[in-house]
Amino acid sequence: MMLLDFIFYAFIAVVIIQALFYIFFFTRFTFLKQEKKTLKNIDVSVIICAKNEAENLQNFLPSIINQNHPNFEIVLINDASNDNTLEIMEQFAGQHENIKIVNVKNNETFWGNKKYALTLGIKASKNEFLLFTDADCKPVSKYWIKNMTSHFSKRKQLVLGYGGYLKIKNSLLNKLIRFETLVTAMHYFSFAKLGIPYMGVGRNLAYTKTMFFKNNGFVDHMKVLSGDDDLFVNQIANKKNTSICFSKNGFTESIPKTTFKDWFKQKRRHVSTAKYYKLKHKILLTLIYSSQLLFWVLATILFITAHHWLIVLALFLFRIIIQYSIFRTPSKKLKENDLLLLLPFLEVFLIIIQLTIFINNLISKPNYWK
Template sequence: MNVISSLLFILFAVSVAIQLAYAFYFFLPALPSGDNEINDVPVVISEKEKVSVVICGKNEAHHLRNYLPLILAQRYSNASGKRMFEVIVVNDASTDDSAAVLAGFAQNNEHLKIVTILPEEPRKFPGKKFAIGKGVAAAANEWLLFTDADCQPVSKYWIEEMTVLFRTSGGKKQIAGGYGKYAQEPGLLNALIRWETMHSFLQAFSYAYRGMPYMAVGRNMAVEKKLFREAEEWDVWNKLPSGDDDLLVAKTATTDNMRLIMPKGSFTISEPKHYWQDWIRQKQRHLSTGKYYKPSVKRLLGIYALTHSWSWLFFIPLLFTHFYAAAICFMIARCLLYWTVWTAAAKQLGEKKLSIFFPLFDFGWMIYNFAFAPYIFWKNKQQWK
């Protein structure tokens, strides 16, 4: 029994040590110092930075009514006041009144372009990728900004914030990833959705900060068109109906050409799932692209998830051994560091009232990884809508 206890403690201590090292190397250096606030003054842009906002929707009439006006009313113009963006909405074989809603908006918005996909139209790519490709093909500009029909920008300068890296002298980027929040609502599921979204973004942000970009969210991502075309030629592209965001990053992102950003004016807000089964299906789809990350990234993410699980799995039985005092001290140090990091991230990302859930979600993330492991490592979720 003493041998087993000693082995458990060694594995536990190593796991906690790796968790601490991960936090100090990735999370802490990447956290903003407070200078990433919303930019309330639009930057004068040149003709070459015109932007095409691409939105794909299938039976999204309700969301288009509510959120499309916020996209169309963005403040993004040149020195003379000329509008410098267009909005392309791809109506993907909708059976609701999306077509009528879009036609109504088009009457008073000359910068709105509508692309309609008929139900019988042959598809080159599965699911959402076909719709996105149609939207990109219709784009008149070289700079693309993607979002979803159920998303709203938090600022009238959202386009400005999301594309500022495309015109930064000395360090111009080709891919920019922003934070895609979920609306805050009562209930445990909503808190979990917001925590998991914050946690995933913090991981991706810290990796990009260290020169290892691996993901972005398609509901808030800007990219140069030629990189999208490059990703579209990848043989993996037609294996999944969604995952265009992660696959594009996996194929085209480098240490130098991509950055994730945190200015509050760059956020979008989406409607969260309200039922556990709907959220589970959504996560199965999102996690299906993880197997296509670069091997080095997959190893690091795997080590992080594994040591997180081991920390909790070994901590509990160690409480019933003579190592209990040392185990408690190790776990307190680990939890204090991570909960402090998450508190700082939640404040920066505007995720209110999450701190009280940190102990529950910290432990629950172990269960999350076990439950979704088949989709992370093997399965593809072959469905968009």
């Protein structure tokens, strides 16, 4: 009985921690209204790094080319592809004068390192303002460049955007992928509004060339194969220089993985960079994820044993209601509101996946970006 009492009080503490995070952290994004920015016509370099992406470039590059913006170049980086990626790039470049190709060959020192290829692309770009996306991404509107770059100012040199995934009907995996993306976005948008930005996604990210070179680019984490987006943001972002864009016309949409194995492999690579975050970010994120895990584990034990079950049920419902209340508005803002009905189920599934990935990454390290 003493053990169950301990679990009961631990559960109360976990519910309080979770409630505090939802109320004082995530409400920063929940109740935030997108500022109406004046769409600017600044010169922009859109940078896309591609490795074996011939088909995706063929399908999605036109959505970049057809952006409604007066002066932008597209820098296409062929990162040592072994398919016909380079040929597709050359075909588009032959039709559009604003396309520049950077052909990167394998380097013994930086073999398979996307950051090396990106650095060469950034050096080759002609404009101060850089906008990044992936070869398998497409902007959801022709005003993507205008919306993302409207957040640049003298102080704001880094813009965090939202990169969602294409919806696939009747696919549980697709819902899980989009839910994980929604949760991640809520985290990095909320943290940014709190003045402690910690990451961004390379599918939709913008910063200045001056900021990149002033901070020595990816030098501090060049040996880490992942993290050209989140580790760089974690390194240089602060309250003064960071802005967020969640205007619907500023979204990008990517092709999601269609097998659990491929998605698990992708997430292993993404999660592996978290250990390189700043200490304050690691502490906060660990507290968020561990309290989520403990909430479900402790609640399950207490329900099975029926220990103070009425109080446990009340606390359980209290936390679930807060979660739904906080998620409702962001899911609409980010066009993911179809996920709400499955919220508890998706959360449990995601927690199990994250724990499995954490254990796998302790045993072996992912050593690839493609």
